[in-house]
Amino acid sequence: MTDVDIWSDATFMAAVGEAVWAPSIHNSQPWRFRRTADGIEVLVDRDRALPVCDPDLRAARISCGAAAFNLRLALAVAGAPAACTIGSGDVVVHLVPDRGRPVTPAECRLHRQIRRRHTNRSGFAEARVAPGVMTQLVDEAADEGGWLHVVEDDESALWTVAQLTREADAQLKADPAYVAELRAWTSADDDVQGVGRGAAGAAPHPAEMMPRRDFGGPPREDTRDLSGAPVVAVLGYQGEHRMHEIQAGMVLQRVLLRAADLGLATAMYSQPIEVPTVRERLRLALRRPYAPQLVLRFGYAPTTCYTNRRPVSDVIDR
Known part of the structure; x- marks a missing residue:
């Protein structure tokens, strides 16, 4: 697979499609994604910030970090592993292509749960967690x-x-x-x-x-x-x-x-x-x-x- 294939529009769009299933307060989804010359940036979307319960954007940054983890997983499973660094300003994470490697069984397991995971806002069963x-x-x-x-x-x-x-x-x-x-x-x-x-x-x-x-x-x-x-x-x-x-x-x-x-x-x-x-x-x-x-x-x-x-x-x- 060439570098062009790794960061193709199709790969980028598919990975973002997984990234957006991260959690966020009130399901505000305070993230944006941008292609760059060498990778992908994850940004805080200030237009979707919660000024009362999250005035300093702490929760928004946590949500963007969670989205970046999904993005990283999706790229790994697609055969395009990424290395990420913490950004500055509204750019919270910058991902660049990493050297090729096989996807791990653990990554596959976690990736399968991206769209299955959801917040439980109802009651719990009486069964105990071991x-x-x-x-x-x-x-x-x-x-x-x-x-x-x-x-x-x-x-x-x-x-x-x-x-x-x-x-x-x-x-x-x-x-x-x-x-x-x-x-x-x-x-x-x-x-x-x-x-x-x-x-x-x-x-x-x-x-x-x-x-x-x-x-x-x-x-x-x-x-x-x-x-x-x-x-x-x-x-x-x-x-x-x-x-x-x-x-x-x-x-x-x-x-x-x-x-x-x-x-x-x-x-x-x-x-x-x-x-x-x-x-x-x-x-x-x-x-x-x-x-x-x-x-x-x-x-x-x-x-x-x-x-x-x-x-x-x-x-x-x-």
Whole structure:
């Protein structure tokens, strides 16, 4: 395969088509992609930023890092492996052709999960997650340079993380601008952006241990919240500067894809990260040197509706 073949328009378009299935807050999809003379750039799309819950673009950079991980996987599976470097300004990642090599079985497994992975906004089953399964996710995070802190299965540790999440959620919901922003990204028609009713899950209930965002779902019939079955974990990187946020996004996507490969459903809670004082208290509770980037919950659940994605042509800079 020649360099021209590696970076053909068809290869580029197909890889971007996989990249856009990364997660983002409110399904805002804050990314753009651009061909360059020597590769591909992933950029933050400031027009799709969330000024209230993400004023410094931290979450947008994490999402772009996750999209870059998908892009890298897609290129590897297409026989066009890429090396990536962290960019500057709105260019968060720059990918260039790497020397040819066979795709690995691990890359194939993760790649198959790109379009299967989705955020679970509904309840979890009572089935417990085996410790060995979580160990595999911890290893995936470490191999990508990050960390996944599994919260110990005791009432004290779980309650601390849950309580901090509840406090942050309450502070955010007390801000009318935050509520307005959330409503603006709630879609009644399952649009190509935002969270539609089909993917919203049931409306959150006060009895839930971990408060979910309210995307207008129907009332929840079962108000039980089985805190002992799903596993709570916190994800971060060995640093907390701009470049580390991008790399944390790559860690996040690798963990999410591996979780899907293991048959796990995942829920994500960014509220305690969005409130700086709560984020610092969470860091201290975990005894980590660097601030956490996201709270996750893993368990087993039926497949729910997926959020939609914008057409590839809408996310490419010509």
